Amino acid sequence: MRLHKKGLSTLTKLVREEPALWMGHPLKRKEDRRLLTGLGKFVDDIKLPGMAYAAILRSPYAHARILGIDVSKAERLEGVVCTLVGEEVAKLTDPFLQISSPPANKLKDYCLAVGKVHFAGEPVAAVVAETRSTAEDALELIDAEYEAVDHVLDAKEALKPGAPVIHEEVGSNVVFRGKWDYGDINAAMKQADKVVKKTLHFHRFSSTPIENNAVLAQYDKATGFLNVYSNNQMPMFCIPWVSFALKFPSNRIRMVTGDVGGGFGTKIISYPYIVLISLLAMRSGRPVKWIETRTEHLSAANHGNERMFEVEIPVKNDGTILGLKVKAWDDCGAYTRYEPAGATIWAQVTPGCYRFKNFQMEFLQVMTSKCPVGPNRGYSRMQHLWMIERSVDIVARELGLDPTEVRLKNFIRPEEMPYVTPSGGVYDGGNYPESLSRVLKLIDYWRWRKEQVEERKKGRLIGIGISTILDSGTNNFGQVKITNPENPFSGNSEGARISIDGLGGIQVALGTSPQGQGHETFASQVVADEFGVSPDQVTVLMGFDSAVNPYSHQSGAYASRCAVMGTGALLGAAKKVKEKAAKIAAHVLKADPESIEFKEGHAVDRDSGRKIPLWQIGNIAWVNNVLLPEGMEPGLVAIHFWRPDFGLPDEKWRLNQTLTYSYQSHAAVIEMDPETGKFKILKYAIVDDCGKQINPMIVEGQVHGAAAHGIGAAMYENFEYDEDGQLKSSTLVDYLVPTALEVPDLVTESMETPSLFAPKGIKGVGEGGGTPISAIANAVEDALTPYGVEISDSHQNPQRIYELIVKKRKKM
Amino acid sequence: MHFDGTFSIRAPRKDVFDVLIDPKQISRCMPDLQKLDVKSKEEFTAVVRAGVSFIKGDFTLNFRLVESEPPTHAKLVARGSGIGSAVDLETTIDLSDSGDGGTLMKWQAEAKVGGRIASVGQRLLSSQAQKIITQLFECLRDKFGTGS
Numbered sequence: 001m002r003l004h005k006k007g008l009s010t011l012t013k014l015v016r017e018e019p020a021l022w023m024g025h026p027l028k029r030k031e032d033r034r035l036l037t038g039l040g041k042f043v044d045d046i047k048l049p050g051m052a053y054a055a056i057l058r059s060p061y062a063h064a065r066i067l068g069i070d071v072s073k074a075e076r077l078e079g080v081v082c083t084l085v086g087e088e089v090a091k092l093t094d095p096f097l098q099i100s101s102p103p104a105n106k107l108k109d110y111c112l113a114v115g116k117v118h119f120a121g122e123p124v125a126a127v128v129a130e131t132r133s134t135a136e137d138a139l140e141l142i143d144a145e146y147e148a149v150d151h152v153l154d155a156k157e158a159l160k161p162g163a164p165v166i167h168e169e170v171g172s173n174v175v176f177r178g179k180w181d182y183g184d185i186n187a188a189m190k191q192a193d194k195v196v197k198k199t200l201h202f203h204r205f206s207s208t209p210i211e212n213n214a215v216l217a218q219y220d221k222a223t224g225f226l227n228v229y230s231n232n233q234m235p236m237f238c239i240p241w242v243s244f245a246l247k248f249p250s251n252r253i254r255m256v257t258g259d260v261g262g263g264f265g266t267k268i269i270s271y272p273y274i275v276l277i278s279l280l281a282m283r284s285g286r287p288v289k290w291i292e293t294r295t296e297h298l299s300a301a302n303h304g305n306e307r308m309f310e311v312e313i314p315v316k317n318d319g320t321i322l323g324l325k326v327k328a329w330d331d332c333g334a335y336t337r338y339e340p341a342g343a344t345i346w347a348q349v350t351p352g353c354y355r356f357k358n359f360q361m362e363f364l365q366v367m368t369s370k371c372p373v374g375p376n377r378g379y380s381r382m383q384h385l386w387m388i389e390r391s392v393d394i395v396a397r398e399l400g401l402d403p404t405e406v407r408l409k410n411f412i413r414p415e416e417m418p419y420v421t422p423s424g425g426v427y428d429g430g431n432y433p434e435s436l437s438r439v440l441k442l443i444d445y446w447r448w449r450k451e452q453v454e455e456r457k458k459g460r461l462i463g464i465g466i467s468t469i470l471d472s473g474t475n476n477f478g479q480v481k482i483t484n485p486e487n488p489f490s491g492n493s494e495g496a497r498i499s500i501d502g503l504g505g506i507q508v509a510l511g512t513s514p515q516g517q518g519h520e521t522f523a524s525q526v527v528a529d530e531f532g533v534s535p536d537q538v539t540v541l542m543g544f545d546s547a548v549n550p551y552s553h554q555s556g557a558y559a560s561r562c563a564v565m566g567t568g569a570l571l572g573a574a575k576k577v578k579e580k581a582a583k584i585a586a587h588v589l590k591a592d593p594e595s596i597e598f599k600e601g602h603a604v605d606r607d608s609g610r611k612i613p614l615w616q617i618g619n620i621a622w623v624n625n626v627l628l629p630e631g632m633e634p635g636l637v638a639i640h641f642w643r644p645d646f647g648l649p650d651e652k653w654r655l656n657q658t659l660t661y662s663y664q665s666h667a668a669v670i671e672m673d674p675e676t677g678k679f680k681i682l683k684y685a686i687v688d689d690c691g692k693q694i695n696p697m698i699v700e701g702q703v704h705g706a707a708a709h710g711i712g713a714a715m716y717e718n719f720e721y722d723e724d725g726q727l728k729s730s731t732l733v734d735y736l737v738p739t740a741l742e743v744p745d746l747v748t749e750s751m752e753t754p755s756l757f758a759p760k761g762i763k764g765v766g767e768g769g770g771t772p773i774s775a776i777a778n779a780v781e782d783a784l785t786p787y788g789v790e791i792s793d794s795h796q797n798p799q800r801i802y803e804l805i806v807k808k809r810k811k812m
Numbered sequence: 813m814h815f816d817g818t819f820s821i822r823a824p825r826k827d828v829f830d831v832l833i834d835p836k837q838i839s840r841c842m843p844d845l846q847k848l849d850v851k852s853k854e855e856f857t858a859v860v861r862a863g864v865s866f867i868k869g870d871f872t873l874n875f876r877l878v879e880s881e882p883p884t885h886a887k888l889v890a891r892g893s894g895i896g897s898a899v900d901l902e903t904t905i906d907l908s909d910s911g912d913g914g915t916l917m918k919w920q921a922e923a924k925v926g927g928r929i930a931s932v933g934q935r936l937l938s939s940q941a942q943k944i945i946t947q948l949f950e951c952l953r954d955k956f957g958t959g960s
Binding site for chain 2: 057058059060061062120121139140143144146148295299722724725726727728729730731734
């Protein structure tokens with residue numbers, strides 16, 4: 001473990017350790033037994049004595065003044081405990097913290113709408129009742145009177161003079177305006193043989209966790225504690241939002257999470273609901289539970305960022321990309337609940353996998369009368385990388401080159417690693433050409449290219465799309481200082497505790513608050529290797545409880561960080577426990593602590609071969625402590641907080657925004673029916689590289705999940721609003737989520753390029769960067785080559801494709 | 813959503829107009845009327861049962877006669893809510909002589925529906941609204957026994 005003394009926290013190359021026993025093993029997930037047998041512990045499984053239920057009245061208007069809300073009839077309904085409206089919330093709470101710069105940070109956001117509603121679905125009143133059905137019935141008895149005012153649904157429209165202003169206190173709809181400028185984009189334009197221009201649109205969709213948001217709050221009058229059981233995925237990160245809003249001391253808020261049915265980012269910004277349900281619990285004097293419905297989730301939880309791009313790409317005729325000039329309009333909906341973080345997070349992966357040095361981005365983030373956005377698997381990078389991967393294909397088409405050729409020409413080379421990007425990102429190793437070559441082989445690319453030509457002659461349209469995308473993980477919160485230097489966040493940190501009890505039992509607690517990713521499994525593998533035991537002998541606490549688990553306020557499941565951050569913290573805690581255990585063992589064995597190793601449940605003296613079991617060390621440490629070395633404190637437990645070595649943005653906003661940069665290459669073969677615009681996937685292949693893998697089975701599950709999510713986004717999932725600002729897809733009948741029937745067989749392969757900076761050479765995995773969205777867009781355009789159809793949208797809706805075909809046919 | 817229509821009625825304009833501005837007469841043509849509360853000549857509240865597909869429930873609609881130029885023109889606005897939804901309706905009616913002693917009635921309606929009904933029943937909403945509104949005017953026409 002000397003290795004760790006030196007520098008997990010420095011950006012120096014690490015020497016690999018000896019091969020470990022459990023790391024790299026596809027151990028079956030410890031969590032699955034309880035989850036598959038119905039024993040999972042979700043928020044809705046918790047029933048507290050005296051518990052009541054909440055239901056929420058929501059705005060039917062996209063933008064309207066609230067003229068009055070009369071709850072008297074609802075309060076008279078038998079079984080109703082209490083009600084709450086926005087005007088009361090404004091008196092009881094402070095507006096939520098904002099992380100924008102002035103004037104956007106003047107925005108007043110409460111857990112219920114105050115004075116005005118800003119999107120259809122916004123909460124305006126709440127009812128607590130003895131049963132959930134009574135609470136929902138009571139909503140029907142609330143008389144809410146509104147006066148509709150003009151709304152705006154398009155980011156560019158929202159910028160025009162005279163456009164409706166969503167939040168008057170901000171003065172306009174602009175949240176953030178910034179310019180990133182590296183190299184010399186104008187010189188690149190002059191050097192270019194050609195400048196390729198394109199307008200692109202990335203659509204709105206979200207993640208669809210199997211479990212919606214859920215909060216159960218209990219205010220304990222005896223202890224003064226507010227106990228919050230929720231499935232928030234950054235429960236301690238949201239403490240400032242909850243504590244300041246409620247004006248309630250942070251050291252008496254207990255946050256508990258259990259099993260969670262997926263988060264994917266959507267459960268990061270559930271703090272308005274935590275505050276609302278807490279207020280209701282305080283008002284009613286009862287524990288109050290609220291379980292979000294699917295329609296509430298789809299229409300008002302959070303959507304992914306919608307983004308429009310105007311792209312200019314200076315290129316040489318041989319396919320060399322000289323730079324990228326982009327204007328982006330990001331539509332963040334009606335509130336900034338995690339924004340404007342998304343306005344900078346794309347810059348984790350500024351050039352994608354490519355070597356060009358000249359880059360300019362003018363970025364505008366704008367509010368509209370739609371559901372607020374929030375982090376969503378591949379948050380902000382996905383939109384940016386889609387734009388880049390789409391652009392590369394457009395360049396190839398315009399130059400008459402094969403898209404693989406353009407990629408291979410422009411990829412960052414493996415020998416250039418660690419590679420510093422124009423915006424200061426430090427890529428921690430990877431071999432993009434190898435990844436692409438492997439995926440081409442997996443899908444049998446050149447055979448399909450030949451077949452495509454032959455089949456076209458018969459009128460059959462085959463399309464082949466490829467995409468190589470970065471999947472950055474473990475963010476540096478210093479990135480939010482770009483949008484507001486005053487933001488009190490930077491770096492990243494995570495906590496872990498390891499104890500060996502008096503009977504030798506090893507217990508582990510982490511701050512990572514899992515959402516279904518298998519943290520109990522990976523942590524037990526990491527710890528088992530440290531102590532030379534089996535993962536079965538390591539118990540990892542399920543879920544998260546701020547009264548039990550160690551945590552930092554950056555703890556949580558987000559940014560593909562848990563394997564890396566959790567392992568960093570676990571290795572630190574293991575080191576501390578092992579150092580002490582080694583001293584105790586050495587004392588008993590009369591050996592040198594430096595020569596003690598941990599093998600097969602024992603501390604072994606390397607020199608003499610003598611050993612004592614872990615349980616005996618635990619026994620001495622806790623209950624037989626007269627045998628301890630002189631002066632040593634009893635106990636065998638350690639907490640460690642680990643942080644990567646991160647910096648702050650410089651004056652040009654250069655910053656390494658994440659620690660690890662996994663990547664994936666995807667290849668899709670599709671067949672298009674030009675008579676309907678509908679297409680099917682014939683073959684799909686993926687090569688992923690997330691560094692050293694702790695558990696290849698979990699990694700593969702993540703790769704599959706991210707691919708299914710991306711395929712869903714590309715082909716099915718789309719949040720569309722009608723002209724009145726009503727969401728047209730607020731149930732699973734209209735918001736189509738792919739099932740096992742829609743997701744094709746995925747042919748996958750892994751590479752393992754160890755991270756140059758992260759512990760054990762591992763890299764984060766899980767988000768997947770939305771790779772299928774570009775692979776499929778590229779395949780659709782490729783299939784439609786005979787028609788010359790250009791794909792500028794990330795959502796491949798058959799109706800739209802058909803319209804594009806018809807338009808081209810008319811011109812033909 | 814915009815709807816409009818024209819039909820002729822074999823009755824004099826004045827008679828037609830009187831029916832059109834009489835809350836009791838109009839409300840009888842509303843689908844599944846549950847309750848009517850006439851506040852004045854210009855204002856009344858109707859509770860109707862309506863919905864799209866499986867989402868059905870009571871809507872409380874407050875009607876106001878905002879323009880009245882007997883016997884040629886009337887404008888009625890309604891605002892209401894129910895089952896997590898809101899409805900804003902604006903109807904304009906223009907009457908003219910059809911030449912044969914009858915009346916030509918030209919109507920248009922502008923409806924805005926928000927909330928659960930709009931969101932969940934989006935695909936069915938327009939046809940359902942068209943059905944309800946058309947039925948209402950056909951019912952008014954039929955009150956005079958004939959028409960085309």
